[in-house]
Amino acid sequence: MIRLLACGALATVQDRGRLGALRWGVGVAGAMDAPALAGGNLLVGNPDDAAGIEIQVLPLEARFESEAVFAVTGADCTAVLDGVPVLPWTVARARAGATLRLDRPAAFRPWGARTYLCVAGGIDVPVVLGSRATQLRGAIGGLEGRSLQAGDALPLGRPAGDPPPPGTGLVPPVLALPLAVGGVPALRVLPAAEHDRYTTDSLAAFWGEPWRVTPQSDRYGFRLAGSTLVPLAPMELRSHGIVPGVIQVPHGGQPIIQMCDAQPSGGYPKIGTVIEADLWRLAQAPIGARIRFVETDWDGALAARDAIDGWLEAARRDLSCLRPRSAA
Amino acid sequence: MNGLNPNPRHTWAGPLHGAVSDRPAIAGPDAAAKRPHDGISLLGTTALLFEAPGETGLEVQRRIWSLAREAETWPEVREAVPGVNNLLVTWREPPRRLAPLADRLAAAWEAAPPLALEGRTVELPVVYGGEGGPHMADVVAHTGLSPEEIAEIHAAPLYPVYALGSHPGYCYLGGMDPRIATPRRKVPVLRIPGGAVSIGGSQTGVSASPGPSGWNTIGSTEMSFFDAARTPPALLQPGDSLRFRIAGVVR
Helix, strand or coil: CEEEEECCCCCEEECCCCCCCHHHCCCCCCCCCHHHHHHHHHHCCCCCCCCEEEECCCCEEEEECCCEEEEEEECCCEEEECCEEECCCECEEECCCCEEEEECCCCCCCCCCCEEEEECCCECCCCECCECCCECCCCECCECCECCCCCCEECECCCCCCCCCCCCECCCHHHHCCCEECCEEEEEEEECCCHHHECHHHHHHHHHCCEEEEEEECCCEEEEECCCCCECCCCCCCCEECCCCEEECCCCCCCEEECCCCCCEECCCEEEEECHHHHHHHHCCCCCCEEEEEECCHHHHHHHHHHHHHHHHHHHHHHHHHCCHHHC | CCCCCCCHHHCCCCCCHHHHCCCHHHCCCCHHHHCCCCCEEEECCCEEEEECCCCCCHHHHHHHHHHHHHHCCCCCEEEEEECCCEEEEEECCCCCCCHHHHHHHHHHHHHCCCCCCCCCEEEEEEEEEHHHCCCHHHHHHHHCCCHHHHHHHHHCCEEEEEEECCCCCCEEECCCCHHHCECCCCCCEEEECCCEEEEEECEEEECCCCEEECCEEEEECCCCCECCCCCCCECCCCCCEEEEEEEEEEC
Protein backbone atom coordinates (compact mmCIF):
# COMPACT_ATOMS: atom_id res chain seq x y z
CA MET A 1 0.00 0.00 0.00
CA ILE A 2 1.12 3.56 -0.54
CA ARG A 3 -0.34 6.50 1.34
CA LEU A 4 -0.54 10.00 -0.11
CA LEU A 5 0.78 12.57 2.36
CA ALA A 6 0.44 15.51 -0.05
CA CYS A 7 -1.28 15.62 -3.41
CA GLY A 8 -2.03 18.41 -5.91
CA ALA A 9 -5.29 18.75 -7.78
CA LEU A 10 -6.45 16.26 -10.41
CA ALA A 11 -4.06 13.39 -9.73
CA THR A 12 -5.84 10.18 -10.76
CA VAL A 13 -5.33 6.45 -11.01
CA GLN A 14 -4.99 5.60 -14.71
CA ASP A 15 -4.21 2.58 -16.83
CA ARG A 16 -4.11 2.26 -20.62
CA GLY A 17 -7.82 3.02 -20.81
CA ARG A 18 -11.30 1.52 -20.85
CA LEU A 19 -11.72 0.02 -24.29
CA GLY A 20 -14.99 -1.43 -25.53
CA ALA A 21 -17.53 0.50 -23.46
CA LEU A 22 -18.41 3.21 -26.00
CA ARG A 23 -21.74 1.44 -26.62
CA TRP A 24 -22.86 2.58 -23.15
CA GLY A 25 -21.54 6.08 -23.63
CA VAL A 26 -18.39 5.36 -21.62
CA GLY A 27 -15.21 6.93 -22.99
CA VAL A 28 -11.70 5.48 -22.82
CA ALA A 29 -10.16 7.65 -20.05
CA GLY A 30 -6.69 6.21 -19.31
CA ALA A 31 -3.24 7.81 -19.14
CA MET A 32 -2.93 11.02 -21.18
CA ASP A 33 0.72 10.13 -21.91
CA ALA A 34 0.32 6.44 -22.72
CA PRO A 35 4.02 5.79 -23.50
CA ALA A 36 5.05 7.27 -20.13
CA LEU A 37 2.73 4.89 -18.28
CA ALA A 38 3.75 1.96 -20.49
CA GLY A 39 7.45 2.74 -19.97
CA GLY A 40 6.93 3.02 -16.21
CA ASN A 41 5.11 -0.30 -16.12
CA LEU A 42 7.95 -1.93 -18.07
CA LEU A 43 10.56 -0.53 -15.67
CA VAL A 44 8.86 -1.98 -12.60
CA GLY A 45 8.03 -5.30 -14.27
CA ASN A 46 4.27 -4.74 -14.48
CA PRO A 47 1.93 -6.14 -17.12
CA ASP A 48 0.76 -3.66 -19.78
CA ASP A 49 -2.66 -3.24 -18.18
CA ALA A 50 -1.35 -2.17 -14.75
CA ALA A 51 -2.47 1.16 -13.31
CA GLY A 52 -0.26 3.98 -12.09
CA ILE A 53 -0.81 7.50 -10.76
CA GLU A 54 -1.10 10.39 -13.19
CA ILE A 55 0.05 13.61 -11.54
CA GLN A 56 -0.85 17.03 -12.93
CA VAL A 57 0.05 19.36 -10.09
CA LEU A 58 3.22 18.93 -8.07
CA PRO A 59 4.27 18.45 -5.33
CA LEU A 60 3.13 14.98 -4.42
CA GLU A 61 4.33 13.13 -1.38
CA ALA A 62 3.73 9.43 -0.77
CA ARG A 63 4.80 6.93 1.88
CA PHE A 64 5.47 3.32 0.96
CA GLU A 65 3.83 1.22 3.68
CA SER A 66 5.73 -1.82 2.48
CA GLU A 67 8.90 -2.34 0.45
CA ALA A 68 8.27 -1.56 -3.21
CA VAL A 69 9.93 -1.02 -6.57
CA PHE A 70 8.83 2.13 -8.41
CA ALA A 71 9.63 4.42 -11.33
CA VAL A 72 8.77 8.05 -12.07
CA THR A 73 8.15 8.86 -15.75
CA GLY A 74 6.51 11.52 -17.91
CA ALA A 75 7.00 15.23 -17.25
CA ASP A 76 10.18 16.46 -15.61
CA CYS A 77 10.15 16.61 -11.84
CA THR A 78 12.58 16.30 -8.97
CA ALA A 79 12.11 13.01 -7.14
CA VAL A 80 13.58 12.54 -3.69
CA LEU A 81 13.28 9.31 -1.66
CA ASP A 82 14.06 9.85 2.03
CA GLY A 83 16.34 12.74 1.11
CA VAL A 84 18.13 10.90 -1.71
CA PRO A 85 17.51 12.04 -5.33
CA VAL A 86 15.95 9.48 -7.67
CA LEU A 87 16.58 9.59 -11.43
CA PRO A 88 13.51 9.86 -13.69
CA TRP A 89 12.65 6.95 -16.02
CA THR A 90 14.69 4.67 -13.78
CA VAL A 91 13.97 1.65 -11.55
CA ALA A 92 14.16 2.53 -7.85
CA ARG A 93 13.50 0.60 -4.66
CA ALA A 94 11.83 1.98 -1.55
CA ARG A 95 12.05 0.33 1.87
CA ALA A 96 8.92 0.04 3.99
CA GLY A 97 8.13 3.43 5.52
CA ALA A 98 10.15 5.42 2.96
CA THR A 99 8.73 8.74 1.75
CA LEU A 100 8.89 9.84 -1.87
CA ARG A 101 8.50 13.51 -2.72
CA LEU A 102 7.94 14.66 -6.29
CA ASP A 103 8.41 18.36 -6.86
CA ARG A 104 8.49 20.86 -9.66
CA PRO A 105 12.08 21.46 -10.76
CA ALA A 106 13.16 25.02 -10.01
CA ALA A 107 16.50 25.26 -11.78
CA PHE A 108 15.34 25.19 -15.39
CA ARG A 109 12.26 25.28 -17.59
CA PRO A 110 10.83 21.82 -17.10
CA TRP A 111 9.47 19.69 -19.92
CA GLY A 112 5.96 18.30 -19.81
CA ALA A 113 2.74 18.64 -17.89
CA ARG A 114 2.00 15.16 -16.50
CA THR A 115 4.20 12.93 -14.34
CA TYR A 116 3.54 9.23 -13.70
CA LEU A 117 4.33 7.19 -10.62
CA CYS A 118 4.38 3.48 -11.38
CA VAL A 119 4.79 0.91 -8.63
CA ALA A 120 5.51 -2.82 -9.00
CA GLY A 121 2.20 -4.67 -8.77
CA GLY A 122 0.28 -1.64 -10.01
CA ILE A 123 -2.32 0.42 -8.17
CA ASP A 124 -4.86 -2.28 -7.39
CA VAL A 125 -8.19 -0.46 -7.42
CA PRO A 126 -11.22 -2.47 -8.63
CA VAL A 127 -11.59 -3.11 -12.34
CA VAL A 128 -14.75 -1.39 -13.61
CA LEU A 129 -16.03 -2.21 -17.11
CA GLY A 130 -12.67 -3.74 -17.96
CA SER A 131 -10.33 -1.05 -16.63
CA ARG A 132 -8.96 0.64 -13.51
CA ALA A 133 -8.83 4.04 -15.23
CA THR A 134 -10.53 6.95 -13.47
CA GLN A 135 -13.33 8.51 -15.49
CA LEU A 136 -14.27 11.63 -13.55
CA ARG A 137 -17.53 12.17 -15.41
CA GLY A 138 -19.84 9.48 -14.09
CA ALA A 139 -17.32 8.72 -11.27
CA ILE A 140 -16.19 5.42 -12.79
CA GLY A 141 -13.04 3.43 -11.94
CA GLY A 142 -9.94 4.64 -10.13
CA LEU A 143 -10.21 5.33 -6.41
CA GLU A 144 -13.98 5.83 -5.89
CA GLY A 145 -14.19 7.44 -9.32
CA ARG A 146 -12.52 10.63 -8.10
CA SER A 147 -9.20 12.43 -8.16
CA LEU A 148 -6.74 11.63 -5.37
CA GLN A 149 -6.19 13.65 -2.23
CA ALA A 150 -3.86 13.69 0.77
CA GLY A 151 -4.63 10.83 3.14
CA ASP A 152 -5.69 8.38 0.43
CA ALA A 153 -4.39 4.83 0.79
CA LEU A 154 -3.76 3.08 -2.51
CA PRO A 155 -3.60 -0.71 -2.51
CA LEU A 156 -0.85 -2.35 -4.55
CA GLY A 157 -1.19 -5.54 -6.56
CA ARG A 158 1.18 -8.47 -6.30
CA PRO A 159 4.36 -7.81 -8.32
CA ALA A 160 4.47 -9.98 -11.43
CA GLY A 161 8.12 -11.02 -11.02
CA ASP A 162 11.53 -9.57 -10.32
CA PRO A 163 11.87 -6.19 -12.01
CA PRO A 164 15.18 -5.04 -13.53
CA PRO A 165 17.80 -3.94 -10.98
CA PRO A 166 17.54 -0.45 -9.44
CA GLY A 167 19.28 2.15 -11.56
CA THR A 168 18.11 0.64 -14.85
CA GLY A 169 16.67 3.38 -17.06
CA LEU A 170 14.89 4.10 -20.33
CA VAL A 171 15.43 6.87 -22.86
CA PRO A 172 12.09 8.69 -22.83
CA PRO A 173 10.15 9.13 -26.10
CA VAL A 174 10.64 12.90 -26.05
CA LEU A 175 14.36 12.26 -26.56
CA ALA A 176 14.04 9.14 -28.71
CA LEU A 177 11.28 10.49 -31.00
CA PRO A 178 11.41 14.30 -31.01
CA LEU A 179 9.05 16.23 -33.28
CA ALA A 180 9.02 20.01 -33.74
CA VAL A 181 8.50 22.64 -36.44
CA GLY A 182 10.58 25.78 -36.07
CA GLY A 183 11.28 24.93 -32.44
CA VAL A 184 7.56 24.53 -31.65
CA PRO A 185 6.38 21.04 -30.57
CA ALA A 186 4.43 19.52 -33.45
CA LEU A 187 1.52 17.09 -33.70
CA ARG A 188 0.69 15.07 -36.79
CA VAL A 189 -2.91 15.38 -37.91
CA LEU A 190 -5.08 13.37 -40.29
CA PRO A 191 -7.67 15.63 -41.92
CA ALA A 192 -11.23 14.74 -40.88
CA ALA A 193 -14.62 14.91 -42.58
CA GLU A 194 -15.20 18.67 -42.49
CA HIS A 195 -11.60 19.75 -43.23
CA ASP A 196 -12.35 21.03 -46.73
CA ARG A 197 -15.34 23.04 -45.58
CA TYR A 198 -13.18 25.85 -44.19
CA THR A 199 -11.92 28.95 -45.97
CA THR A 200 -8.49 28.92 -47.59
CA ASP A 201 -7.25 31.46 -45.03
CA SER A 202 -8.53 29.31 -42.17
CA LEU A 203 -6.79 26.21 -43.50
CA ALA A 204 -3.58 28.19 -44.05
CA ALA A 205 -3.75 29.35 -40.43
CA PHE A 206 -4.61 25.91 -39.13
CA TRP A 207 -1.60 24.25 -40.77
CA GLY A 208 0.79 27.18 -40.83
CA GLU A 209 0.47 29.02 -37.54
CA PRO A 210 1.23 28.05 -33.96
CA TRP A 211 -1.69 27.47 -31.58
CA ARG A 212 -1.64 28.33 -27.91
CA VAL A 213 -2.86 25.90 -25.23
CA THR A 214 -5.35 27.91 -23.14
CA PRO A 215 -5.97 27.50 -19.38
CA GLN A 216 -9.25 25.75 -20.26
CA SER A 217 -7.32 22.61 -21.14
CA ASP A 218 -7.55 19.40 -19.18
CA ARG A 219 -8.14 15.66 -19.47
CA TYR A 220 -11.42 16.37 -21.30
CA GLY A 221 -9.90 18.48 -24.01
CA PHE A 222 -7.41 21.14 -25.01
CA ARG A 223 -8.95 24.45 -25.99
CA LEU A 224 -6.62 26.30 -28.31
CA ALA A 225 -6.27 29.98 -29.14
CA GLY A 226 -5.18 31.36 -32.51
CA SER A 227 -6.71 32.64 -35.72
CA THR A 228 -10.48 32.21 -36.00
CA LEU A 229 -11.36 29.26 -38.24
CA VAL A 230 -14.23 30.20 -40.53
CA PRO A 231 -16.36 27.61 -42.35
CA LEU A 232 -17.40 28.20 -45.95
CA ALA A 233 -20.98 27.80 -44.77
CA PRO A 234 -22.52 27.18 -41.33
CA MET A 235 -22.58 23.50 -40.37
CA GLU A 236 -24.96 21.79 -37.96
CA LEU A 237 -24.04 18.12 -37.80
CA ARG A 238 -25.79 15.11 -36.36
CA SER A 239 -24.18 13.62 -33.28
CA HIS A 240 -21.60 10.96 -33.99
CA GLY A 241 -18.91 9.01 -32.22
CA ILE A 242 -15.59 10.75 -31.65
CA VAL A 243 -12.26 9.61 -30.18
CA PRO A 244 -9.39 11.27 -28.31
CA GLY A 245 -7.43 13.46 -30.72
CA VAL A 246 -10.41 14.72 -32.74
CA ILE A 247 -10.06 18.47 -33.36
CA GLN A 248 -13.50 20.04 -33.23
CA VAL A 249 -14.27 23.60 -34.25
CA PRO A 250 -17.24 25.07 -32.36
CA HIS A 251 -19.05 28.02 -33.95
CA GLY A 252 -16.67 30.45 -32.21
CA GLY A 253 -13.87 29.24 -34.51
CA GLN A 254 -11.31 28.28 -31.86
CA PRO A 255 -10.42 24.59 -32.04
CA ILE A 256 -10.80 22.09 -29.21
CA ILE A 257 -8.81 18.85 -29.24
CA GLN A 258 -10.76 16.12 -27.50
CA MET A 259 -8.67 14.14 -25.03
CA CYS A 260 -8.89 11.00 -22.86
CA ASP A 261 -11.89 12.05 -20.76
CA ALA A 262 -13.68 13.50 -23.78
CA GLN A 263 -17.24 12.63 -24.52
CA PRO A 264 -17.32 9.62 -26.83
CA SER A 265 -19.61 11.52 -29.19
CA GLY A 266 -20.16 15.05 -30.40
CA GLY A 267 -21.52 17.17 -33.18
CA TYR A 268 -19.15 20.05 -33.77
CA PRO A 269 -17.39 20.06 -37.16
CA LYS A 270 -14.11 18.10 -37.22
CA ILE A 271 -11.19 19.66 -39.05
CA GLY A 272 -8.77 16.83 -38.26
CA THR A 273 -7.59 14.28 -35.74
CA VAL A 274 -4.27 14.33 -33.88
CA ILE A 275 -2.98 10.84 -34.60
CA GLU A 276 -2.99 8.31 -31.78
CA ALA A 277 0.82 8.11 -31.88
CA ASP A 278 1.17 11.83 -31.06
CA LEU A 279 -1.47 12.25 -28.34
CA TRP A 280 1.20 11.93 -25.63
CA ARG A 281 2.99 14.96 -27.07
CA LEU A 282 -0.17 17.02 -26.66
CA ALA A 283 -0.74 15.58 -23.17
CA GLN A 284 2.66 16.99 -22.18
CA ALA A 285 2.03 20.49 -23.60
CA PRO A 286 1.57 22.76 -20.58
CA ILE A 287 -0.96 25.56 -20.42
CA GLY A 288 0.39 28.55 -22.32
CA ALA A 289 2.56 26.36 -24.59
CA ARG A 290 2.51 26.73 -28.35
CA ILE A 291 1.93 23.75 -30.66
CA ARG A 292 1.92 23.26 -34.43
CA PHE A 293 -0.05 20.90 -36.64
CA VAL A 294 1.60 18.86 -39.40
CA GLU A 295 -0.54 17.12 -42.02
CA THR A 296 -0.03 13.39 -42.41
CA ASP A 297 -1.78 10.54 -44.22
CA TRP A 298 -2.85 7.02 -43.30
CA ASP A 299 0.54 5.49 -44.03
CA GLY A 300 2.33 8.29 -42.19
CA ALA A 301 0.06 7.83 -39.18
CA LEU A 302 0.68 4.07 -39.17
CA ALA A 303 4.44 4.65 -39.43
CA ALA A 304 4.28 6.98 -36.42
CA ARG A 305 2.36 4.31 -34.53
CA ASP A 306 5.00 1.75 -35.48
CA ALA A 307 7.73 4.10 -34.23
CA ILE A 308 6.22 4.46 -30.76
CA ASP A 309 5.46 0.71 -30.62
CA GLY A 310 9.06 0.11 -31.70
CA TRP A 311 10.36 2.30 -28.87
CA LEU A 312 8.30 0.30 -26.39
CA GLU A 313 9.29 -3.09 -27.81
CA ALA A 314 12.99 -2.17 -27.83
CA ALA A 315 12.65 -1.11 -24.20
CA ARG A 316 10.86 -4.37 -23.36
CA ARG A 317 13.62 -6.38 -25.03
CA ASP A 318 16.46 -4.47 -23.38
CA LEU A 319 14.87 -4.64 -19.94
CA SER A 320 14.13 -8.34 -20.22
CA CYS A 321 17.89 -8.93 -20.65
CA LEU A 322 18.48 -7.16 -17.34
CA ARG A 323 15.84 -8.96 -15.31
CA PRO A 324 17.21 -11.47 -12.81
CA ARG A 325 17.16 -15.06 -13.97
CA SER A 326 14.49 -15.95 -11.39
CA ALA A 327 11.97 -13.87 -13.32
CA ALA A 328 12.28 -16.05 -16.41
CA MET B 1 -16.31 12.02 -59.35
CA ASN B 2 -19.57 11.91 -57.47
CA GLY B 3 -20.78 15.47 -57.20
CA LEU B 4 -22.34 14.83 -53.79
CA ASN B 5 -19.03 14.27 -52.14
CA PRO B 6 -18.02 17.58 -50.53
CA ASN B 7 -14.72 16.18 -49.42
CA PRO B 8 -13.05 13.91 -51.94
CA ARG B 9 -9.55 14.41 -50.54
CA HIS B 10 -10.37 12.93 -47.22
CA THR B 11 -12.47 10.01 -48.16
CA TRP B 12 -10.36 7.71 -50.27
CA ALA B 13 -8.63 9.81 -52.89
CA GLY B 14 -5.95 11.60 -50.92
CA PRO B 15 -4.38 10.51 -47.67
CA LEU B 16 -5.44 6.94 -48.27
CA HIS B 17 -3.64 6.70 -51.52
CA GLY B 18 -1.35 4.01 -50.16
CA ALA B 19 -4.34 1.88 -49.31
CA VAL B 20 -5.98 2.40 -52.68
CA SER B 21 -2.83 1.65 -54.62
CA ASP B 22 -2.69 -1.76 -52.95
CA ARG B 23 -5.25 -2.79 -55.51
CA PRO B 24 -3.45 -2.90 -58.84
CA ALA B 25 -6.55 -3.91 -60.79
CA ILE B 26 -8.15 -0.51 -60.32
CA ALA B 27 -5.11 1.58 -59.48
CA GLY B 28 -4.77 4.83 -61.37
CA PRO B 29 -5.74 8.43 -61.06
CA ASP B 30 -9.46 7.68 -61.01
CA ALA B 31 -9.28 4.54 -58.91
CA ALA B 32 -10.66 6.29 -55.88
CA ALA B 33 -13.25 8.13 -57.93
CA LYS B 34 -14.80 4.81 -58.88
CA ARG B 35 -15.32 4.04 -55.23
CA PRO B 36 -15.63 7.36 -53.47
CA HIS B 37 -17.61 5.96 -50.53
CA ASP B 38 -19.34 9.18 -49.70
CA GLY B 39 -19.85 9.46 -46.02
CA ILE B 40 -16.82 7.49 -44.85
CA SER B 41 -14.13 9.52 -43.10
CA LEU B 42 -11.24 8.94 -40.72
CA LEU B 43 -10.88 9.73 -37.04
CA GLY B 44 -7.12 9.33 -36.96
CA THR B 45 -5.96 5.73 -36.76
CA THR B 46 -8.41 5.03 -33.94
CA ALA B 47 -11.69 4.88 -35.82
CA LEU B 48 -13.65 5.38 -38.98
CA LEU B 49 -16.94 7.23 -39.28
CA PHE B 50 -19.75 6.19 -41.59
CA GLU B 51 -22.47 8.77 -42.19
CA ALA B 52 -25.68 7.62 -43.84
CA PRO B 53 -27.02 9.83 -46.60
CA GLY B 54 -30.38 11.57 -46.31
CA GLU B 55 -32.56 12.82 -43.51
CA THR B 56 -32.53 11.59 -39.91
CA GLY B 57 -35.36 9.17 -39.26
CA LEU B 58 -36.26 5.99 -37.47
CA GLU B 59 -36.11 3.91 -40.63
CA VAL B 60 -32.54 4.99 -41.41
CA GLN B 61 -31.62 4.55 -37.76
CA ARG B 62 -32.92 0.96 -37.83
CA ARG B 63 -30.53 0.30 -40.71
CA ILE B 64 -27.69 1.88 -38.69
CA TRP B 65 -28.45 -0.52 -35.81
CA SER B 66 -28.40 -3.35 -38.32
CA LEU B 67 -25.05 -2.19 -39.78
CA ALA B 68 -23.60 -1.99 -36.26
CA ARG B 69 -24.60 -5.60 -35.55
CA GLU B 70 -22.87 -6.68 -38.74
CA ALA B 71 -19.68 -4.61 -38.42
CA GLU B 72 -19.01 -5.55 -34.80
CA THR B 73 -18.52 -9.17 -35.88
CA TRP B 74 -15.55 -8.27 -38.10
CA PRO B 75 -12.18 -9.24 -36.59
CA GLU B 76 -10.57 -5.81 -37.17
CA VAL B 77 -13.38 -4.03 -35.35
CA ARG B 78 -13.35 -3.39 -31.62
CA GLU B 79 -16.70 -1.62 -31.44
CA ALA B 80 -19.37 -0.47 -33.88
CA VAL B 81 -21.30 2.27 -32.13
CA PRO B 82 -24.43 3.85 -33.63
CA GLY B 83 -24.67 7.65 -33.65
CA VAL B 84 -27.54 9.67 -35.07
CA ASN B 85 -27.68 8.59 -38.73
CA ASN B 86 -24.10 7.39 -38.52
CA LEU B 87 -21.83 4.66 -37.21
CA LEU B 88 -18.45 4.84 -35.45
CA VAL B 89 -16.19 1.86 -36.08
CA THR B 90 -13.16 1.59 -33.78
CA TRP B 91 -10.20 -0.65 -34.58
CA ARG B 92 -8.64 -3.34 -32.45
CA GLU B 93 -5.52 -2.61 -34.51
CA PRO B 94 -5.74 -0.17 -37.44
CA PRO B 95 -5.71 -2.16 -40.69
CA ARG B 96 -2.69 -1.68 -42.96
CA ARG B 97 -5.03 -1.30 -45.91
CA LEU B 98 -8.20 0.67 -45.41
CA ALA B 99 -9.84 0.28 -48.79
CA PRO B 100 -11.06 -3.31 -48.32
CA LEU B 101 -12.70 -2.41 -45.02
CA ALA B 102 -14.31 0.68 -46.52
CA ASP B 103 -15.63 -1.37 -49.43
CA ARG B 104 -17.02 -3.91 -47.05
CA LEU B 105 -18.70 -1.27 -44.91
CA ALA B 106 -20.25 0.44 -47.93
CA ALA B 107 -21.54 -2.90 -49.23
CA ALA B 108 -22.88 -3.86 -45.80
CA TRP B 109 -24.78 -0.55 -45.65
CA GLU B 110 -26.39 -1.19 -49.03
CA ALA B 111 -27.50 -4.60 -47.79
CA ALA B 112 -28.48 -3.56 -44.24
CA PRO B 113 -32.15 -4.32 -43.52
CA PRO B 114 -34.01 -2.10 -41.00
CA LEU B 115 -33.64 -3.73 -37.58
CA ALA B 116 -36.74 -3.41 -35.40
CA LEU B 117 -35.84 -3.48 -31.72
CA GLU B 118 -38.49 -4.24 -29.10
CA GLY B 119 -37.89 -1.53 -26.52
CA ARG B 120 -39.29 -0.31 -23.22
CA THR B 121 -40.85 3.10 -22.58
CA VAL B 122 -39.67 5.27 -19.67
CA GLU B 123 -41.51 8.41 -18.50
CA LEU B 124 -39.59 11.43 -17.18
CA PRO B 125 -41.15 14.39 -15.35
CA VAL B 126 -39.44 17.64 -16.42
CA VAL B 127 -39.43 21.13 -14.90
CA TYR B 128 -38.92 23.46 -17.85
CA GLY B 129 -37.16 26.84 -17.58
CA GLY B 130 -36.04 28.54 -14.38
CA GLU B 131 -32.79 27.61 -12.65
CA GLY B 132 -32.80 24.13 -14.18
CA GLY B 133 -33.24 25.51 -17.70
CA PRO B 134 -30.75 28.38 -17.99
CA HIS B 135 -30.84 28.50 -21.80
CA MET B 136 -34.61 28.51 -22.23
CA ALA B 137 -34.29 32.23 -23.04
CA ASP B 138 -31.98 31.41 -25.97
CA VAL B 139 -34.46 28.88 -27.34
CA VAL B 140 -37.27 31.44 -26.88
CA ALA B 141 -35.17 34.04 -28.72
CA HIS B 142 -34.32 31.65 -31.55
CA THR B 143 -37.78 30.15 -32.06
CA GLY B 144 -40.02 33.08 -31.13
CA LEU B 145 -42.14 30.69 -29.04
CA SER B 146 -43.05 31.10 -25.37
CA PRO B 147 -41.54 28.79 -22.68
CA GLU B 148 -44.96 27.14 -22.27
CA GLU B 149 -45.21 26.48 -26.01
CA ILE B 150 -41.67 25.13 -26.10
CA ALA B 151 -42.40 22.79 -23.16
CA GLU B 152 -45.61 21.57 -24.77
CA ILE B 153 -43.97 20.94 -28.13
CA HIS B 154 -41.00 19.28 -26.43
CA ALA B 155 -43.11 16.97 -24.25
CA ALA B 156 -45.52 15.92 -27.00
CA PRO B 157 -43.69 13.12 -28.85
CA LEU B 158 -42.68 9.64 -27.76
CA TYR B 159 -38.91 9.79 -28.37
CA PRO B 160 -37.13 6.67 -29.61
CA VAL B 161 -33.58 6.18 -28.27
CA TYR B 162 -31.47 6.37 -31.43
CA ALA B 163 -28.06 5.96 -29.88
CA LEU B 164 -26.00 6.19 -26.69
CA GLY B 165 -22.99 8.45 -26.36
CA SER B 166 -21.71 11.75 -25.03
CA HIS B 167 -21.23 10.37 -21.51
CA PRO B 168 -22.13 7.22 -19.56
CA GLY B 169 -25.79 6.36 -20.06
CA TYR B 170 -26.65 9.37 -22.23
CA CYS B 171 -29.28 8.81 -24.93
CA TYR B 172 -29.66 10.54 -28.27
CA LEU B 173 -33.34 10.76 -29.03
CA GLY B 174 -35.13 10.91 -32.35
CA GLY B 175 -38.32 12.67 -33.21
CA MET B 176 -37.97 16.21 -31.86
CA ASP B 177 -40.33 18.73 -33.42
CA PRO B 178 -38.23 20.93 -35.76
CA ARG B 179 -40.11 24.05 -34.55
CA ILE B 180 -37.97 24.07 -31.39
CA ALA B 181 -34.65 23.26 -33.09
CA THR B 182 -31.93 25.68 -31.85
CA PRO B 183 -28.25 25.73 -32.88
CA ARG B 184 -25.59 24.46 -30.50
CA ARG B 185 -23.96 27.17 -28.41
CA LYS B 186 -21.10 29.20 -29.89
CA VAL B 187 -18.91 28.26 -26.93
CA PRO B 188 -19.65 25.07 -24.97
CA VAL B 189 -20.69 25.42 -21.34
CA LEU B 190 -18.07 23.91 -18.98
CA ARG B 191 -20.57 22.27 -16.66
CA ILE B 192 -24.25 21.44 -16.85
CA PRO B 193 -25.84 19.33 -14.10
CA GLY B 194 -27.02 15.74 -14.37
CA GLY B 195 -30.69 15.59 -15.41
CA ALA B 196 -30.37 18.64 -17.70
CA VAL B 197 -32.83 18.43 -20.60
CA SER B 198 -31.32 20.15 -23.60
CA ILE B 199 -31.62 20.95 -27.30
CA GLY B 200 -28.70 20.90 -29.75
CA GLY B 201 -29.64 21.67 -33.33
CA SER B 202 -32.58 19.41 -34.21
CA GLN B 203 -31.83 16.96 -31.38
CA THR B 204 -32.80 16.70 -27.74
CA GLY B 205 -31.52 14.68 -24.78
CA VAL B 206 -31.08 14.43 -21.01
CA SER B 207 -27.61 14.58 -19.44
CA ALA B 208 -26.93 11.58 -17.21
CA SER B 209 -24.23 13.24 -15.08
CA PRO B 210 -22.67 16.71 -14.65
CA GLY B 211 -20.25 17.77 -17.38
CA PRO B 212 -19.50 20.10 -20.28
CA SER B 213 -22.03 20.57 -23.08
CA GLY B 214 -22.58 22.64 -26.18
CA TRP B 215 -26.35 22.27 -26.06
CA ASN B 216 -29.06 24.60 -24.77
CA THR B 217 -30.45 23.45 -21.41
CA ILE B 218 -34.21 24.06 -21.21
CA GLY B 219 -35.24 22.01 -18.18
CA SER B 220 -34.29 19.44 -15.59
CA THR B 221 -35.32 15.99 -14.43
CA GLU B 222 -34.12 13.31 -12.01
CA MET B 223 -33.29 9.81 -13.18
CA SER B 224 -30.34 7.42 -12.79
CA PHE B 225 -29.35 6.56 -16.34
CA PHE B 226 -26.15 4.73 -15.52
CA ASP B 227 -24.74 2.36 -12.92
CA ALA B 228 -21.40 0.71 -13.67
CA ALA B 229 -22.31 -2.18 -11.35
CA ARG B 230 -25.45 -3.00 -13.34
CA THR B 231 -25.53 -5.32 -16.36
CA PRO B 232 -25.88 -3.66 -18.79
CA PRO B 233 -24.68 -0.48 -17.05
CA ALA B 234 -26.87 1.87 -19.09
CA LEU B 235 -30.59 2.19 -18.23
CA LEU B 236 -31.70 2.69 -21.83
CA GLN B 237 -30.56 1.19 -25.09
CA PRO B 238 -31.21 1.90 -28.75
CA GLY B 239 -34.79 0.93 -29.49
CA ASP B 240 -36.16 2.00 -26.08
CA SER B 241 -38.36 5.11 -25.84
CA LEU B 242 -38.61 8.16 -23.57
CA ARG B 243 -41.64 10.28 -22.81
CA PHE B 244 -41.29 13.69 -21.10
CA ARG B 245 -44.10 14.84 -18.78
CA ILE B 246 -44.39 18.56 -17.95
CA ALA B 247 -43.94 18.81 -14.17
CA GLY B 248 -43.85 22.59 -14.37
CA VAL B 249 -42.80 25.59 -16.43
CA VAL B 250 -40.82 28.29 -14.58
CA ARG B 251 -40.57 31.73 -16.14
